[in-house]
Amino acid sequence: MFFSPSITRLVEVFRRLPGIGPKTAQRLTFFVLSMGKEEVQEMARALVEAKQRVRLCSRCRNLTEEELCSVCRDERRDKTLLCVIQEPRDMMVIEKTGQYRGRYFILHGALSPVEGIGPNELMIPQLLRLIEDERIKEVVIATNPNVEGDATAYYIADAARPLGVRVTRIGFGLPVGGDLEYADELTMTRALESRRVI
């Protein structure tokens, strides 16, 4: 190699990030080397500090720097409505709609026997306790529409129903603005299953 060890190392570090291939890692490395020293130090500090400060909300497992996250602290939220999602980023997608005013529970994954991820790893017992303790009226399951997400949704629905709570799952079908012509078979199947009288 004609690049020096610390350059090569920075390229390798960037490559560990998701979606960053060798070309991009190189481009990012050269960019960092062209940045000001202070700016690079600030970047390094932001990494370490985020990792140090951020922990999981003790109620919903959202990322937070406090005991409870800002959503759980928000008194205007409907406390009888609980949305179950796989990842913290999924919350953003739902919040953006402005249509959901309940709170959340974040699984940080989905059931996957192959990877050794069972109900305990997803803190499902904690979720069920929360449903009981907080007298939740409706659990909206918003796991991903794939094998793991489906399995997780069914597992939670089966476990929560005996607690006398209404369990729903977000709808699947054609994306708005999508073209029927380009819909894949699975989406189309779901769309047919989800048909409603108009």
Add this chain to the structure above:
Amino acid sequence: MFFSPSITRLVEVFRRLPGIGPKTAQRLTFFVLSMGKEEVQEMARALVEAKQRVRLCSRCRNLTEEELCSVCRDERRDKTLLCVIQEPRDMMVIEKTGQYRGRYFILHGALSPVEGIGPNELMIPQLLRLIEDERIKEVVIATNPNVEGDATAYYIADAARPLGVRVTRIGFGLPVGGDLEYADELTMTRALESRRVI
């Protein structure tokens, strides 16, 4: 916002990198938060150390951790052949061919009056001195095939020719494996200009 300050800050830091939009910055941030503490610290260290250690080769302005870069130190290189490139990454593209055995000079940019980048910013006087001092026989200009790269190539060619050196520029035309049908007009024009007797 429903994310904490240090998360927001890390997203902003990632967004400063080239080609990283808001979605990717968010994805990278969540990934970093899922990494081990040690790994994040290692990443931060790699950033700071690369920036601290890497400087420009005193001869060719390549990135290096020593006085001279590994290419300039390589005694097997043809010292009478000099390739002028815009960026350190361009060296990689040329080295990969295995066809070039000379040395380099890196401009770190191209002439751009609008941005205030003139010959001095690109160290072109230093380049001309090097051509004289090292008795270079051929200067291969490999700046980009765009307005700035062309202007830079012509400027260097005009300045170097009086020194009695052969000045060439890499060829332009259809990319190998490319399809004539998809060639843009400028590439096609260059391809016609570069035609050779076969």
